[in-house]
Amino acid sequence: MTSIFKKSILKIALLTAGLFAVFFAFSLLPAHAExxxxxxxxxxxxxxxxxxxxxxxxxxxxxxxxxxxxxxxxxxxxxxxxxxxxxxxxxxxxxxxxxxxxxxxxxxxxxxxxxxxQNTFNVKLSIGDEGVITDTNGVTLLYDTTTVTEGESFEFCVVAASGYGVKSVSYAGTDLTPDAAGVYSFTPKTSGTLYVRFAEHCEIEFSVGVEGIVTDTEGNVLSGSTIEVVKGSSFRFLVDTDEGYGVKSASIYYGSAIKKLSPNPDGSYTINNLNSSCVVYIDFQLVYSLEIVKPPEKCNLVVKCGAEQLSTGKQDILRGSTINLSTSTDAGTGYIFSHYLVTKSGLNSGTETFTEKELELPITTDTVIEAVYKKVDAYTITIITTGGGTITQTGGLSVNQTNIKVNRGDSVTFTISPDANYKLKSIQYSGVTLEQNGNHFTTEPITANQTLTVEFKGKSDNVEGIEVTAEGTVVTVKSLDEIEDLFSANEGNILRVPVGEGTLSAEMLYQLQGKNIWLDLVGDGYSWNLNGNDVVLEKYEPADIAVSLRDQYATASVTKLSSFSDKIQINFNSQTKFPFKATLNVNVGTKYFGKHASLFKVDMTDFSVKYISSSEITPDGNAAFTLDEGGNYIAVISDEAVTDEEINSITAGTKIDTGERQLVFSVALLFILAALGGLIYYAMAKFNKTK
The missing domain is CATH 2.60.40 (Immunoglobulin-like)
Structure with a gap:
């Protein structure tokens, strides 16, 4: 690799490292806020x-x-x-x-x-003549209306004229009250009228004994001071006594009149409707502590000091006071009053007992009073019932409708209520008396175990049919048995029922009296028409209205009626007065239609007769007579009703033609024939002797 290439590689590496360092430095700088x-x-x-x-x-x-x-x-x-x-x-x-x-x-x-x-509100000022209103600086507000911006407050003070006070302050129907500095304020939410009214002031002077103080409801001391209140208003104050003292008297003096003040239930006093200045006198007196022990449940203790009833617990009572005690126990408590236990402390300490229920007791020292009660014997009233009703009780120690525990000497009242479609059939009580008041039955004071038996009976369906006739609604009833169950639903109706044996029960008559119900009592050849308004039940007893019809008197009994060829005898089982007056309809036969039947009552001791009434015989052969007593009667039939002359002739000096008179005549005739026989025998004997 040439040196030139190496140098180029080195420059590129250094440049890359520099750029990385620059980027790393920028990444450490804070981000720019948006x-x-x-x-x-x-x-x-x-x-x-x-x-x-x-x-x-x-x-x-x-x-x-x-x-x-x-x-x-x-x-x-x-x-x-x-x-x-x-x-x-x-x-x-x-x-x-x-x-x-x-x-x-x-x-x-x-x-x-x-x-x-912002809204503005017009505040109209209506100020009474007996004062003014001012701003908070005391400047009188003389304008009639002021404008208040929404959200702002209107502040003012009220100054009453001499002898007057503020009676009321209100705006838009809301009463206003001042703050502690006497400033009124409100923030109006609508235009309205500010009313300020004044009333005459009365002065109240407080003359208070040194053993206590008088304050208003805010705690301000009033003793020895004079305050002003609005005339006609009420003023309430409090009395705080020193320890060991109580209020002896609180009175108001109006010039020449003195009125006693009685405390409120919370112990405060109120002067109502104050119309003139007055002086309040509060006198204090030393008190005793009186504790009244709370009696057991359902045992009642009443303690009064004068007209005031004292509560149980501890309380102060003025020296020289007299209290009255009385006590009673509710029925079924298991207790009776025994005695009062009076415990006294101090100089006259000791314990006394008093057995009278009502006691007058002077309080001469700190005293504790307890009414003491004792348990009494209890007896059982056993309830026996057939069902079909409920039996509830008042009094007694238990309520279970089976066995009632009763304190000796207490009474129990049972309320007996039949269920629907049931009636009370009978009540039997083993005690002395069971006094009834409606469906309430009260025993005599219980002194022994007793039994009460109550029988309910279902109401039977006694109605056969109902028919609307010209006479009214006629309800046909099967029998007289329990017919009183139908009375409440049939005011104004006619109940047609077989007379049966002819006995109207006392309960039926009791339920019928005073009701506008007609009973059409149908018998054999006769019927009765009886209205409940005609029933007057003086005694709770039944009435026998059975009638038998025959013609046995027709020839032999009453000679004054012998001129009447057609007669019918009407005999009653009962010979006494009925508790009602009713119409007896006797069927004499349709052949007598248009004729008259005249009724006479026969006295069976001498067979004399008394005229009752006459009745024209109807097309169905019935004659109607109004009767209110039983007995024996004869109805005679004639073309016309008997006249007064005939009645007088029949009822005056009635002659008797009986079998006894025929017997007397026969015996007399035998005596006469015997005498004649004797005379003939004597004459023939004389004749033979002479011969």
Whole structure:
């Protein structure tokens, strides 16, 4: 290799090494930071200024910001303007006063700024005649209306004339209160009227004993001072007593009138509706400690000092006070009152017991009062039921509808409620009495184990059919059994039912009375028409209305009725008054249609008769009579109703023609024939002897 070639190779190597060194040096130099532009756009630019780094910016200009730097804009509205909005496309701006700061800038962006005119509000002043308002410098505001720019506060003070005070201050319906310096302020959001009203002042002087102080609700001491309050308002104050003392009396003195003040539940006092100046007198007195021990649950202890009821726990009571105690126990507690245990400490220390439930006790030292109760014997009322209803109780120690534990001497009230489609059939109680009030049944004071048996019965389907007739809605019923179950749903209707054996149960009559329900009771040859409004049940007992019809009196019994060829005898099982007046319809036969049936009651002791009424016989052969008692009757049939003359003739001096009279006549006739026979025998004997 020639020297020239070697030199060339060496130059190339040195040049390459130099270039590499230059590139390596440049790679160690810091990278050049990139700048970004933020454009500025201003809406209503006359409304304020925008500056960046102390330099004003106009709408359409821009600022250059290094990458990752923060851009801070100072945005200040002109007088009468406000900043409406500031938005930045590169993120959320932070605000401090008039300074708006972007987040770290990483790209070009735009900031949009809007200035808006501020609103102004007209504040009209309505000030009472008894005072003025001033600015905070004490200058009276004499104008009627002032203008307040949006966002600004209106500040003022209120000065009342002598003898008056501020009654109320409000703007746009909102009450205003002053700060500690007496300055009122508000920031209007709309035009409105500022109302300031004054009222007369009354003075309250506080005359307070040395054993305590009086303060207002803010803690300001009022003892020995005089304050002013608005006339007609209320004022509340607090009383703080020294240790060992209590409030003996609190009263208000209005010139010549004195009124006692009673404490509120929280211990404060309130003077209501103050209309004149007054003096408040607060006197104190030494107190004793009184502790009332809380009684057991359902044991009641009432302790009163005068009209005030004292609570359980520790409390102060004025020396010389007298308390009244009374106690009771709820049914089912398992306890009865035993005695009061009164424990006294101090000079008169000791323990006393009192057994009377109501006790008057003077408090002469620190005292603890406890009402002591003792357990009592308990008995069991066993409940037996068929199901079909519920039995609940009031009183007793347990509620399980099976075995009720009861304290000796307590009573239990059972509420018995049949389920739907059931009724109460019977109640049997082994005790002395079970007083009923509706569906509530109360026992006598329990002194032994007892049993209560309750039977429910399902309501049967007793209706055969329903028909609407000219007389009204007729409900045909199968039997009288449980017919009272149909009463509530059939006001104004007719219930047509077989009379059966003729006994109307006491419960049925009890449920029927006073209801506008017609019972059409159908018997053999007769029927009854009975309305519930005509039922007056003085005794809870049934009524027998069964009737038997026959003609046995027709020839032999009542001679005064013998002239009537057609008669019918009407006999009742019952001889007593019915608890109602009803119509008895007797079927005498259609052949008598158009004739009259006259009813007479027969006295079975002498067969005398009493006229009842007459009835024209209907086409179906029925005669109707209104009756309210049982007995024995005869109905006679004639072409016309009997006249008063006939009635008088029939009912006056009725003659009896009975089988007994025929027997007497026959015996007398035998005696006469026997006498004649004897005379004939005697005459023939004389004749034969003479001969």
């Amino acid at each position: 700048n970004y532009d933020i454009s500025v756009y201003i809406t209503n630019p006359e409304g304020g200024t925008v500056s960046y780094n102390g330099m004003a910016r106009t709408s359409g200009s821009y600022v250059s910001v290094s990458e990752n730097s923060l851009a801070i804009f100072n945005i200040e509205p002109a007088a009468g303007y406000k900043v409406g909005s500031v938005k930045y496309t590169g993120g959320t701006l932070s605000k401090s006063g008039t300074l708006y700061t972007t987040p770290a800038v990483t790209s070009d962006g735009t900031i949009y700024i809007t200035f808006e005119q």
